[in-house]
Amino acid sequence: MIVSEEEPVARGAQRQNGARTRTQRRPRHDNDGIIPVLAQVVREVESTVQRGRTVPATRTKFQVVALLMREERARVKADETKPGARRVEELKRLDGIATILATTAARDTSLLGLLADDAVISDRARALRRELLEAAGIEVPDEPVQEPVPVEPTPADQRQVVPQSVVSRQLANPFLAPDFSAVAKLTAAPRRLAGWELIQPLLRSFEAGGSLSCMDLPAPRATRAGGRLDVMPHQAKMVAAAAEGHRTFLLADEPGLGKTAQALLAAKAANAYPLLVVVPNVVKMNWAREAELWTPNHPATVVHGDGDTIDGFADIIIVNYEVLDRHVGWLGDLGLRGMVVDEAHYIKNRKSQRSQHVLQLSRRIRTRVGDPLLMALTGTPLINDIEDFTAIWQFLGWIDEAKPVGELMEALEEIGLTPADRGFSAAARAAVINRGIVRRRKVDVATDLPARRVADVPVEIDGEAGRSIRAAEQSLARRLVTRYERALEARPERAGDGIDRDLVRQVAARERASKAAKASEENVFTMMRRIGQAKAGLAADYAAQLARSAGKVVFFAKHIDVMDTAEATFAQRGIRYASIRGDQSASARQKQIDAFTHDPDVAVVVCSLTAAGVGINLQVASNMVLAELSWTDAEQTQAIDRIHRIGQEEPVTAWRIIAAQTLDSRIAELIDSKAGLAARALDGADDEIPDSADVQLEALVTLLEDALEERVSSSFLGS
Structure with missing residues (x-):
């Protein structure tokens, strides 16, 4: 269950901390108290999210219902005067509310952050909490005014420095010229839209x-930046807007x-x-x-x-x-x-x-x-x-x-x-x-910029490595299926014999967030790393073939051990290479870039996806090998655009190495399916924007659904 329970607290302690007090004027029935109020609001939240409209007001309701549900659960469990059957019934109704919250959070995983211990409780949330409690007939005392606590300097504040040369600049000009233009930028408070x-x-x-999505830009004033440097028309237009x-x-x-x-x-x-x-x-x-x-x-x-x-x-x-x-x-x-x-x-x-x-x-x-x-x-x-x-x-x-x-x-x-x-x-x-x-x-x-394409190269992982990866996938799938079946059995009402897609997503979300799962050898992160290690040598062999037949090659990987394997392979093949890693100094990194760019004998540059995926120009090559998959299409695109940029004269191909019949192939499909976000939001494309759930979650959903469908198919054939 996504919403965790809190430890019971005594009523006296609740009152001491400013929590609500309760009237005892009449006995509570099924339609009395906070539970029916929470049930009504959680249904409103569920309906809104199902329609795909998670507005801030809905997020506030979700958070407040979760908080009050926790409080009510703690109160019911701590109330020893209540008959046992009554307590069981109320806890069961609270479980129903928790289930709806969990299902709703599975539809929009951005809601999960509202359940964290450090989640911010806004003034609007506090006000809504008071409204719901008062609607349930529960008195809510005014919160005591607390004196501000002195803020201790953070470690970041304590690390702050002032370089000596900056001190010299300040001493040379100790008084900055006053600039009153900022005052003129102050605008009146909103009028018609106040409150929206x-x-x-x-x-x-x-x-x-x-x-x-591009503002109207003026005609360029000039296409020469000075000296022999020319700017392209699209660059000149942007500069003209600033001018x-x-x-x-x-x-x-x-x-x-x-x-x-x-x-x-x-x-x-x-x-x-x-x-x-x-x-x-x-x-x-x-x-x-x-x-x-x-x-x-x-x-x-x-x-x-x-x-x-x-x-x-x-x-x-x-x-x-x-x-x-x-x-x-x-x-x-x-x-x-x-x-x-x-x-x-x-x-x-x-x-x-x-x-x-x-x-x-x-x-x-x-x-x-x-x-x-x-x-x-x-x-x-x-x-x-x-x-x-x-x-x-x-x-x-x-x-x-x-x-x-x-x-x-x-x-x-x-x-x-x-x-x-x-x-x-x-x-x-x-x-x-x-x-x-x-x-x-x-x-x-840039109409003269050559085309680019992403080509998948399936590879088979054989031997012990292949068997180990497939066994790990099966173990992860079995764990997910077991959790799914337990959750299904715990439900008071079962929704038919088919696969419950909402429950699948809920189980996948819990798996991704579980600390035990992260510590296990069979989770989506460790498995992708093991797949990367297993195909490292194959990816390096492919890059070596490209270097001998097509010229310079850029080799991208996520993990250091994959880079190490690739560099050892190139050394064995007699291929000179450069290396761009995150632990290099800026000058050492630039030397490696210059060696690959200017030395004709350096055929390959081995790059860390995080350290070299942005901001550098490697367009001396037109072929790239992506040895490991990114978690986002944006990260993959950034890497490819190290060679597909102004100055490139050859068609660009990114060869994506995919381990066949493994989770690798599913991840590749999911990355491709999420590529339409910027295209729809910024470029006017008609592609559907995917939801905010990330690729790791979707990979787990796909893995669980495949395992369940296989079980259903096996049961059908067996009958």
Whole structure:
């Protein structure tokens, strides 16, 4: 059962902690008390989720019902004065509510986060809790006002540093020129839309699809960046928008269309210096090179570690996510006029530390500067869910935690419609796009870019490795079937003889979240790793054949042991290779990239999917081997676009090595089925957007359904 029970607590302790007290004026019957109220609300939640409309109000109801169900269960179990039969009956009714909650959470797995111990209880949730208790005739005392507790410095705060060169810059100019333009950006409170929930309707407007999501861009002023450097027309248009005064951009061009150059030239056009650039560690040095290439008159400095070697007077400060926590203090006081976040999908989880630091710096810049340049760069803004937009929009200052703000709010007011009106969705989508979404596809703006394809190469895993993998899959399937059958037997009413698809998804979700399952040798993660290890040598052999027949090859893997096996295979074959790993320094990584790019004798580069999947150019090759599967189509696409980008002259092929007759083949199909998210939300495609459940969950669902269907088929043949 998804909703866990709490330990019973005494009534006196409940009253002491501000919990509810109960009137004893009349005996409780089946229609009295909190249980029928919870049953009614949980049915409303279930119905809404079944229709595919999980709005914030529904999420609040789900969370409050779960909390009150836990409290009521604890109260009933602790009440020794209640007759035993009555207690059993009430616990049975609470089990029914818990079952509905579990089934509903299986339909929309994003609801599971509301059940976590550290889940945030909003003011609206507290208010709804009071309403439901009062509707059940239960008195709710006012919550005592608590004195604020002094906040101790976090480890991140204690690690913060101020490089000496930054101190020198501050001493050279101790008084920043006041900028009162930020005051002019303050907007009036919403009028017609006051009280409306707007964030979810804005997100849903992108789920509904439409035309290509790109704001109107002005004609380019020039196609030359300086010296001999030419920019492509689509790049020049974006830079022209910055030159004309637009200041917030979600630059979501498909990977390989030169977003780095566009960001640097936009900062130059907007005179957005000092400029902060936050990037993944793997591309820090590449950004420094690009800055020297495109904006040579604006020196760039790269922050390593505590920043002891940086140039405190540089115009462009490049820092990676991993060390940003040490530098947020002095960066916030530097007087930044621009901020670029590269691979902005890294901040999609707003609760993560790196997201909090990025959002903190963005707020600080926006409160000090009226028109700062804020740019979020990502070719894959949507990884699993349309909700991935929210952190990026918040960084850009389009929304806050609860509502649209600033010019976006004004634009929504000017529409003259509410979310209940027909036509609001399309108009709201356009309002968001006009705030600065820039999305171009390769097929539209880089017509001379050659085609690309993904080709699957099935391989058979024989011997002991193959037998071990198949045995592990069967063991996992048996465990899932056993859990399914136990859950089915525990139900008071069984839904026919067919497979209960909702229960299948619930069992799969519990398996994925189970700590015992994660510790087992037979879980979806360890099995995929074992499959990767088993096919590593076969994948390396295939890459070696490609290198001898077709030229340079990029070899991608997820795990270090797979990379080790591949490199040993290449060494045995007499093939020279380069290696890009996560534990390399930036300079060592760049040397490996340069060796593969410029040395004709280096035939293969072995890359970590996490360390080399973004931000680097390997278009000297046109063939790629994907030795292990990603968990998302976006991650796979990012890897392929290391070679399918501007500058590529040959057709690109990504050879995906698939272990036949294993979970590997199911994962490949699921990844392909989830590829339509960005296409529908941003590119105007008609593909159906998959739900937010991830590939691991879907793989377990598929595995369990196949096992159950096999059992049904065997029973039918046996009869």
